[in-house]
Amino acid sequence: MSFSELGICPEILEAIEVLGFETPSPIQEAAIPPALDGADILGLSHTGSGKTLAFSIPALESIDPTLREVQVLCLAPTRELAVQICREVDKLAMFLDGVSAVPIYGGASFGPQLAALKRGVQFVVGTPGRVIDLMEQGELKADNISMLILDEADEMLDMGFQEDIDRVVALLPENRQTLLFSATMSAAIRKLVASVANEPQEIAIERPQLTVPTCEQVVYEVVFSSRIEVLSRLIEMGRMKRGLVFANTKRVVDDVVDGLLARGYAVDRLHGDMPQTLRERVMDSFRKGNLTVLVATDIAARGLDIDDVDTVVNFELPRDPEDYVHRIGRTARAGRKGRAVSFIGRRDFSLLARLERFVGVRMQREKVMTGVQVEEVRRESLVDEILETAATATELPEELNDIDLPAEQLLAAMFNLLVSKTSRELQPIPEDRPSKFSRSARPADDECAPVEKGNDWSSLQQSVTLFMNGGKLLGLRPKDIAGLFYNEGGAPKGSVGDIRLFLKHTLIEVSPEIAPQLIERLGTCNICGYEVNVREDKGRPQGGNAPYEREFRPRERERRGASYAGRGNSNFRRDREDRRDSRERGGKSERVFYDKFSRRPRRRD
Ligand code: AMP
Numbered sequence: 001m002s003f004s005e006l007g008i009c010p011e012i013l014e015a016i017e018v019l020g021f022e023t024p025s026p027i028q029e030a031a032i033p034p035a036l037d038g039a040d041i042l043g044l045s046h047t048g049s050g051k052t053l054a055f056s057i058p059a060l061e062s063i064d065p066t067l068r069e070v071q072v073l074c075l076a077p078t079r080e081l082a083v084q085i086c087r088e089v090d091k092l093a094m095f096l097d098g099v100s101a102v103p104i105y106g107g108a109s110f111g112p113q114l115a116a117l118k119r120g121v122q123f124v125v126g127t128p129g130r131v132i133d134l135m136e137q138g139e140l141k142a143d144n145i146s147m148l149i150l151d152e153a154d155e156m157l158d159m160g161f162q163e164d165i166d167r168v169v170a171l172l173p174e175n176r177q178t179l180l181f182s183a184t185m186s187a188a189i190r191k192l193v194a195s196v197a198n199e200p201q202e203i204a205i206e207r208p209q210l211t212v213p214t215c216e217q218v219v220y221e222v223v224f225s226s227r228i229e230v231l232s233r234l235i236e237m238g239r240m241k242r243g244l245v246f247a248n249t250k251r252v253v254d255d256v257v258d259g260l261l262a263r264g265y266a267v268d269r270l271h272g273d274m275p276q277t278l279r280e281r282v283m284d285s286f287r288k289g290n291l292t293v294l295v296a297t298d299i300a301a302r303g304l305d306i307d308d309v310d311t312v313v314n315f316e317l318p319r320d321p322e323d324y325v326h327r328i329g330r331t332a333r334a335g336r337k338g339r340a341v342s343f344i345g346r347r348d349f350s351l352l353a354r355l356e357r358f359v360g361v362r363m364q365r366e367k368v369m370t371g372v373q374v375e376e377v378r379r380e381s382l383v384d385e386i387l388e389t390a391a392t393a394t395e396l397p398e399e400l401n402d403i404d405l406p407a408e409q410l411l412a413a414m415f416n417l418l419v420s421k422t423s424r425e426l427q428p429i430p431e432d433r434p435s436k437f438s439r440s441a442r443p444a445d446d447e448c449a450p451v452e453k454g455n456d457w458s459s460l461q462q463s464v465t466l467f468m469n470g471g472k473l474l475g476l477r478p479k480d481i482a483g484l485f486y487n488e489g490g491a492p493k494g495s496v497g498d499i500r501l502f503l504k505h506t507l508i509e510v511s512p513e514i515a516p517q518l519i520e521r522l523g524t525c526n527i528c529g530y531e532v533n534v535r536e537d538k539g540r541p542q543g544g545n546a547p548y549e550r551e552f553r554p555r556e557r558e559r560r561g562a563s564y565a566g567r568g569n570s571n572f573r574r575d576r577e578d579r580r581d582s583r584e585r586g587g588k589s590e591r592v593f594y595d596k597f598s599r600r601p602r603r604r605d
Pocket of ligand 1: 021022023024025028046047048049050051052053
C-alpha cells in the first residue's frame with residue numbers, strides 16, 4: 001500500500017515525499033484512514049512504529065488554517081517527546097500555509113510559549129502539568145479544540161499525570177475526536193480510554209522481538225561503590241568466562257578495569273580515546289580468549305563482532321533503550337544461551353521500567369550473592385573440576401607413593417590447598433546484609449525508627465552519645481543509621497534513641513549497657529556503601545577544626561509541623577535560621593525554639 005491510497009491531502013503527500021517515506025508503516029496504514037473519517041482511535045504501538053505520523057497526519061488535516069486558534073492538543077509525557085513531535089508536525093506541514101505547532105512544557109519560562117499562543121498557533125504539543133496551568137490561566141483556550149491526542153499514555157500514567165489529564169479533558173469540548181496511543185495495555189489504560197474516547201477503534205501492532213528468549217535478563221540492585229565487588233563475584237562463581245561489561249563513560253570504564261586488574265583478573269578496555277590499532281589488538285585478544293572481561297563504552301563496542309560472549313553486564317544502565325538492546329545483543333547469539341546482568345541503583349527504577357517497556361520483557365530481579373554463597377559455589381565447582389580430572393588421572397603420582405597417610409586425609413589436604421590457592425578474598429559490601437536492600441528483609445519501620453519520648457532532647461532515660469563520622473553529605477537518613485545499629489550492631493529494640501544528623505557526622509544516643517558492644521561491632525563499618533567509624537562521643541573539641549557543624553534536623557522540623565516538602569519561602573528561611581541558631585556547646589546541643597507569633601527565638605527548658 002502507498003501513502004496516496006490512504007486518503008491524505010496533496011500538500012501532506014508532497015511533504016511525505018520530500019521526507020523520503022516510501023510506504024506507510026502498519027500503524028499508519030491501519031490508523032490514518034479511520035482517523036481521517038473522524039473515528040476515535042486506541043493505538044497500541046511502540047516507539048519506532050511510526051505512530052507520530054499516524055496521528056499527526058489526521059490532526060493536520062483537521063485544522064482550519066484560517067482559524068488562528070488552538071485546534072489540536074497533543075499531550076506527551078516528557079519535554080523531549082513534545083519537542084520531537086512538534087518537529088515532525090512542522091516538517092509534515094511544510095506545504096500547509098499558515099499551520100504551525102508549538103511545544104509547551106514545564107521547567108521553561110512561560111514567555112515564548114505564551115507568545116506562540118498569542119500568535120495563533122493551531123497545534124499544541126505539551127506536557128500535562130504545563131498545559132493545565134495555561135488552560136486554567138485562560139492563556140490556552142479550549143473552545144476550538146477539535147482533536148485530543150494522548151501519546152505514550154502508559155508512560156504518562158506511570159509518571160503520575162492521571163489527575164492532570166483528567167483536568168485537561170474536563171475543559172475540552174465534548175464533541176472532539178480523541179486519538180490515544182500506548183505501548184502497553186493495562187486496566188489503567190482501559191479506564192483512561194473509557195473516560196476520554198468514544199467507541200474507539202482499537203489497533204494493535206505486534207512489535208518485533210527485540211531480544212532473544214535464550215538471553216536471560218537479570219537485574220541486581222547494587223550501590224555504585226559495591227559494583228566492582230559484585231562483578232568480581234560473578235567472575236568468581238564461574239558465571240562469566242567471557243564477559244562484556246558496559247559503562248556509560250570512559251572514566252567509569254577505566255575505574256572498572258583498574259578495579260578488576262587490582263584483583264588479578266584478565267581484563268582490558270575499549271573506549272573512544274584509544275587509537276584504532278590498540279583497539280584492534282584488544283578485540284583480538286578478547287576474541288582469542290585471553291581476556292575474561294572486556295569493559296567498553298557503547299560507541300567503542302560497535303566494531304566488536306564476537307559470537308560466544310556468555311555474559312553482558314550493564315555496570316550502568318544506558319539512557320537510551322536502543323543501546324540496551326545493542327548491548328545485550330552481544331550475548332545469546334546463534335542460538336546459544338546468554339545472560340544479561342544489569343546493575344541498578346535506587347534512582348534507576350523509572351529508567352528500568354522504561355527499558356522493560358521498550359524491550360517488552362520483565363527482567364528477573366535477583367539478590368546479590370553473598371560472600372558465603374560465592375564460597376559455596378566456588379567449592380562446588382572445584383569438586384566438579386576434580387571429578388572431571390579424575391576421569392583421566394588413574395595412576396598415583398610417584399611422589400605420593402611413599403606417603404603413609406590415610407587417603408581421606410590426603411584428599412582433604414589437597415582440597416584445602418586448592419581452595420586457598422584459587423580463592424580470592426571477598427570484600428564485604430552493604431548488600432551482604434539482608435536488611436540493606438531487600439525490602440522484605442528490612443526490619444519494620446517502627447523497629448528502625450528512633451525512639452521518641454515527648455519533646456525531650458534525650459529520648460532514653462539514661463543514654464550515652466556515640467559519634468559517627470558520616471552524615472547528611474553521604475546521603476544518610478536516620479533510618480539507615482537505626483538499621484545499621486539494630487542489624488549490624490545487634491542493638492536490642494528500643495535501645496537506640498535520638499539520631500542527630502549533621503553534614504559530616506551523626507550523634508546517636510544509645511542505652512549505656514549496649515554502648516560497648518556497638519563500639520566494638522561498628523568501630524569500622526559500612527553504611528550505604530561508605531566506610532565509617534563509630535566511637536564514643538567526646539564532645540566538641542575546644543578550638544581547632546571542630547568536627548561539629550550545622551545540624552540537619554528533619555525530625556525536629558516534623559515535630560513542629562513544618563512540612564519539608566512543598567514548604568514556602570518563609571518556612572525555608574525559618575528552617576535555615578533554626579539551624580543557624582541551633583548551636584553545639586561542649587558536645588551538647590542546645591535547642592532554640594521559635595515563638596509561633598513573633599518568630600523570635602525562645603529558650604525551652
Ligand atoms: P515514531 O514511532 O513516530 O517515533 O517514529 C520512528 C521513526 O520512524 C521516526 O524517525 C520517523 O521519522 C520514522 N518513520 C515514520 N514513518 C515512517 C515510514 N512510513 N517510513 C519510514 N520511516 C518512518
